[in-house]
Structure formats: structure tokens, C-alpha cells
Amino acid sequence: MAVQKSVIKAREALRTQLWDDNPIFRQVLGICSTLAVTNRLLNTALMCAGLIWATTMSSLTVSLLRGYTPQRVRIMVNVLIIAVYVIVVDIVFRAYFYEVHKDIAAYVGLIITNCIVLGRLEAFAGKNPPWASFCDGLGAGLGYSAILLAIAAVREYLGFGTLFGAAIGVWPREWIIMVTPPGAFFVLAIAVWAARSHTLRREAATAPEEKK
Amino acid sequence: MRPNLKSPPYVIAYAGLMAALFTAAIMTLHVATEPVVRRNKELFKQRAYVELFALGDPKTMTPAQVAEVVRKRIVERTEPLVDPQTGEQIQLVEAYGQDGKLVGYAIPIWGVGFWARIDGLLAVSPDLTRTMGVVFLSHSETPGLGGRITEDDFRRQFRQGKDITPSRAGGPFLTISPEKIAAGDPRYARHVDAITGATGTSTALDKFLNERLRRFRRAATAAGMIAPGPAPGAGDPLDRRQ
Secondary structure (H helix, E strand, C coil): CHHHHHHHHHHHHHHHHHHHCCCCCCCCCCHHHHHHHCCCHHHHHHHHHHHHHHHHHHHHHHHHHCCCCCHHHHHHHHHHHHHHHHHHHHHHHHHHCHHHHHHHHHHHHHHHHCHHHHHHHHHHHCCCCHHHHHHHHHHHHHHHHHHHHHHHHHHHHHHHCEECCEECCCCCCCCHHHHCHHHHHHHHHHHHHHHHHHHHHHHHHHHHHHHC | CCCCCCCHHHHHHHHHHHHHHHHHHHHHHHHHHHHHHHHHHHHHHHHHHHHHCCCCCCCCCCHHHHHHHHHHHEEECCCCEECCCCCCEECCEEEECCCCCEEEEEEEEEEECCCCEEEEEEEECCCCCEEEEEEEEECCCCCCCHHHHHCHHHHHHHHCCCECCCCCCCCCCCEEECCCCCCCCHHHHHEEECCCCCHHHHHHHHHHHHHHHHHHHHHHHHCCCCCCCCCCCCCCCCCCCC
């Protein structure tokens, strides 16, 4: 019974983070990195991989330690845990993907300050069992990544005429604003608007049924 | 037994233990990967030399082939040049062709970019009048914007033999600007197209590259590599007072 409850909670946490409480278009968190890295799909994909690892592993670790961590030092311990997992990403990239590391090193370090990671630790992992926390962190990372990759695809295509660096011939010219941070504001705002409109429409459609 | 989470000694001990534990884990990983990272850095620099002087295709060469080419054809000059004005030492690197003839020199270039220091190498022809290429060894510029200085589209311009003889009106050696200048324009010889959307990086690069070239020119003249006096440059195409 307890196992079944835990599985349900984990599944619910994953689903909520992926869509209903998506970090980008519902919670509007992690916007700095959304603006900064989304002009290239490759950079975005690598940044997202780093963030998924950091949210998942730090959520799991914080949850495992939750019975032993004093409230007074929990933020310090949480930041320490996040920093450790981010430094692991940095070291692994430097050792095994050196050339990629040279391009995105500046942003890997910034995962430590990404509010999504600390937000999930505070809101969920510190109060919930490990498996559910792991899924919550995974959901937050995947939800963030899905939106970021979509934004990056639009920006790279319109800005450079390429996807993952490969030229796609249909777009005739480079649209400079898409390469620069203001371009991310426009695409992000459109993404948030589209996702929220869809959610509102769905809620409006299901509301009368619930009343019955 | 559950610990008393409010007890001050427990709080201090727990915080200290966590910090020590995680720091030890990171240090272990760092030490374990150190040799790989060092090899990566070395190989990156060796590939940069091969690419800079077109000594082969570093993308298709194995690390052993790259190391062999560098060992045989890249030589660090024994005596560094000294800029008489600032006293700065400039360590030149010489590249030789298969026939043993000097192909060119690599000058270290560095300066503050938009975010932090940029380090690289500029290859110049044996008569010190033309660029042969450029590589950037380290930078912290914005990926996708200033970070594009490492992309071939930007660096290719330096392989086109830009004029680095002193401008007669004391203008810059090179100009990195967003202005579109066609190949037929007299200013083309010293012009490098800036990176779209990365004005900060382009401006910083323009500034420190010219400063490095100025210092190198003075040091090379002091070392007798260049005869003093006006250079055989192509006039002063960048002097806008003309």
C-alpha cells in the first residue's frame, strides 16, 4: 500500500512538473538561462542535460538527508549539494568533452544559481521521500528542457538558418534580433502565451463537466 | 535514534561534516581527472598550431599525428622579443614547412573581452606583413554571440592575409567593425567583419589586437626583424581623414 502510494506520488510529481506547474511557463523560473543560452540548440541541449542532472541528483540527496538536516542550515547544505553536482558536470565536461566545455563553461557554473533547482529542493525534496523527489527533480529538469529546446530551435533557425549547426536552406536570411537576448524575450513570451492559453481553454472545457 | 536537530553542537557538526564530505568528493574527482584534462589542454594547443599554419587537418588527424607534426615543425624561439617601450616579453613560436623553410610566426594575443580575458595566437607571415590565421585558446564570451570568435566563419578572414604593416597616418593595423566592406574596397585589406550581435566582444578584440600588434611591431624592430622606418604598406586605406 505504502509502495503504491509512493509510486502514485512520484508519477504525479513528474507529470505536474512537466506540464501543470512547468518551471518556465507556469512558475516563470530559470528565465536568465532561457535568455542566455537559447540561441544555439547544441548549447541549450548541453545546458539542459546539466540542469536535469543537477535537479534530479540534488533532489534525491536532499530527500535522503531530510531527516538529519537542521532547518537552520538547510539552505547552506542545499546550495552545497547543488554546487557539488554542478561541479561534477563541469569536471566531466572538461575531461571528456573539452571543446564543448570551452563554449559553455560560463553557463554550467550558473546552474548553481538557477532558481528551479533550489526551488524544488525547498518546495518538495526537503519534505518528501526519495523516489518522489527524484521524479519531481527529473520532471522539473525535463519540463525546463522541453521549453528551452523549443525556444532554441526557433531562435537558431530564424537567427542563423541552422538547426544544431546544420544549415536548413528554407529560411533565406539571418534575423539578427533572434540571436540576441531580446529575441529570446519575444519567443519566450509567445511560448508562455501559447501554453497558458491552451491550459486555460482546457480548464474552461473541463470545468462545466466537473460541476455536473 | 533521531538526532536533536535544534542542538547547536549538532548543527555545527552537521554543517562541518557535509562541507568536508562534499569537498572531499569533488577533490577526489578533480584529482582523478587531472591527467586527462592536462592532456586535453595540451592536445588543444597542438591542434591550434596545426590549424594556424595549415600543417594538416587537425579534425582528421589522431592525437599522435598532431603531436608528431608539432614536434617536428613547431619551434619556440629561444630568446623572447622585448618591447622597448613597455618591457613586455613576447614569446614567438616559429613554424616550418616540410622543406624546412620558415612558414610563419605565432604571436600570443590576449586582452580583456566583453566578460573576461581572451587568449589566443595570431599567425603572421615570415616578413611580418600579413596575417595567416588566428586561434583563440581560452575565453569566457557569451556562447552563440561573442563566443563565435572561435568559429571558422570569423577566423577565416585572418587567413586571407590581412595587412598588418603600420598605417601611415598612425591608424589601426586592423579594424574589426560591423561595416560591410567589399573585397574591391581599399579598406578591405585591413578590415575584419565583426560578429553580429556581439559588439562588446568585437570592440574589445579590435582594441587589444591592435595593441598587441603595436607592441609586437616595436619588439620586432628592436630585435632587428624589421628594418626601422616606413613600412612597405598599401598606403593608409583606413584613414578616414583622407
